[in-house]
Amino acid sequence: xxxLVPADLSLDLIIEMAALYLSLIFVGFQLHFAVAFMPxxxxxxxxxxxxxxxxxxxxxxxxxxxxxxxxxxRRACLEEVARxxxxxxxxxxxxxxxxxxxxxTAETLLEAVVDKKTSILNFELALQEIEIEATLMDVWHExxxxxxxxxxxxxxxxxxxxxxxxxxxxxxxxxxxAFSALNAESYSAARTFVGRYLHALxxxxxxxNWIELGNTEILDDLGTVDNASFLSNIAGPExxxxxxxxxxxxxxxxTCNTCFNNMKTRRxxxxxxxxxxxxxxxxxxxxxxxITDRSSKREPRGGINKSTKNCRKSPHHHLHDEACxxxxxxxxxxxxxxxxxxGNEAFRNLFNLGEADNVESDTxxxxxxxxxxxxxxxxxxxxxxxIQIVESSTKPRNYVxxxxxxxxxxxxxxxxx
Numbered sequence: 285x286x287x288l289v290p291a292d293l294s295l296d297l298i299i300e301m302a303a304l305y306l307s308l309i310f311v312g313f314q315l316h317f318a319v320a321f322m323p324x325x326x327x328x329x330x331x332x333x334x335x336x337x338x339x340x341x342x343x344x345x346x347x348x349x350x351x352x353x354x355x356x357x358r359r360a361c362l363e364e365v366a367r368x369x370x371x372x373x374x375x376x377x378x379x380x381x382x383x384x385x386x387x388x389t390a391e392t393l394l395e396a397v398v399d400k401k402t403s404i405l406n407f408e409l410a411l412q413e414i415e416i417e418a419t420l421m422d423v424w425h426e427x428x429x430x431x432x433x434x435x436x437x438x439x440x441x442x443x444x445x446x447x448x449x450x451x452x453x454x455x456x457x458x459x460x461x462a463f464s465a466l467n468a469e470s471y472s473a474a475r476t477f478v479g480r481y482l483h484a485l486x487x488x489x490x491x492x493n494w495i496e497l498g499n500t501e502i503l504d505d506l507g508t509v510d511n512a513s514f515l516s517n518i519a520g521p522e523x524x525x526x527x528x529x530x531x532x533x534x535x536x537x538x539t540c541n542t543c544f545n546n547m548k549t550r551r552x553x554x555x556x557x558x559x560x561x562x563x564x565x566x567x568x569x570x571x572x573x574x575i576t577d578r579s580s581k582r583e584p585r586g587g588i589n590k591s592t593k594n595c596r597k598s599p600h601h602h603l604h605d606e607a608c609x610x611x612x613x614x615x616x617x618x619x620x621x622x623x624x625x626x627g628n629e630a631f632r633n634l635f636n637l638g639e640a641d642n643v644e645s646d647t648x649x650x651x652x653x654x655x656x657x658x659x660x661x662x663x664x665x666x667x668x669x670x671i672q673i674v675e676s677s678t679k680p681r682n683y684v685x686x687x688x689x690x691x692x693x694x695x696x697x698x699x700x701x
Contacts, residue, residue, distance in 0.1 A: 360615035406636035417479025455507025486611040519551035524568025529586025543586035543599035
């Protein structure tokens with residue numbers, strides 16, 4: 285496999301990412317945290333066989349029509365970049381809305397713009413950086429100095445466990461950091477924080493009861509206003525927020541966990557997610573409610589997440605499409621705010637929308653090669669494929685080679701050109 289990563293990462297971190305990728309493929313895993321809009325890639329990588337590898341919970345497929353974080357981010361970014369071109373260029377194809385392109389992809393968008401000096405590869409790499417950072421939010425969390433506070437730190441990044449105010453503050457902090465990075469022309473760092481912001485923002489619509497409260501528009505003040513008025517309508521610890529799910533009794537909880545009308549409050553809340561047996565959700569509170577959430581088996585059973593269309597993963601799966609729609613609109617709203625706050629030039633550079641000859645590569649091309657005994661008959665084909673990739677790609681800042689055998693992963697080789 286090969287992985288495109290920001291070139292300013294240390295070699296140790298690149299190798300750590302490669303090792304994580306390998307462990308996911310060869311060891312297998314089960315997600316022990318609440319996931320909204322299931323991620324379908326850890327990294328955007330291409331296998332030598334050109335087969336796309338999903339990164340999902342072990343019992344869930346994204347082939348059920350559910351939208352993912354990557355789906356939402358890509359669609360929203362492409363639509364906002366299309367709008368950027370519509371408003372800043374006069375040389376587009378006549379009588380054609382770029383936002384209405386079908387299909388709307390990085391390639392079709394740039395083909396529709398007469399100024400074709402922007403590299404499709406550089407644009408694609410910028411999109412992938414944002415998508416990767418959003419996906420990694422379900423793998424890596426901020427670390428708290430106090431271990432007792434770690435659950436709160438994790439929950440605020442995903443609006444779990446009624447950490448609505450904490451999640452709102454996380455968005456405010458992350459947006460400020462992203463804007464500062466853009467103003468400092470640190471575009472790769474900006475993509476990191478934009479990706480993190482968008483993941484948390486999208487989780488709000490899947491993990492909270494915003495939709496169940498009858499809202500059909502996004503919460504404009506979320507992550508934008510310090511003393512937002514909605515903060516006064518959050519359910520307190522004494523308020524029972526959910527009733528026991530009538531469709532979840534006994535073994536049925538492990539087959540199809542569909543819940544209707546199990547909300548008991550008109551205040552804003554979110555589900556609790558407990559992955560260990562010693563954790564307890566507060567009395568009368570909603571659960572997140574997927575198959576790995578231990579709290580969903582305790583009254584009130586069930587849950588309220590809308591992360592997928594899969595009824596085993598999402599008790600409110602019937603509201604998934606609406607959650608996806610609002611998350612997409614909120615994502616576009618934030619990207620428009622990025623442009624309005626930092627200006628057209630910063631927005632252009634955020635997405636690498638520059639002339640190919642003038643855009644310095646800020647990526648490393650990392651090859652992860654299996655040299656175990658089972659690869660004996662295939663290693664020459666892998667080498668040839670790696671050569672083809674190098675010859676067909678825009679030259680990165682450097683190359684990284686990580687090899688792994690039956691019992692080891694080598695330290696990695698870094699080569700500059």
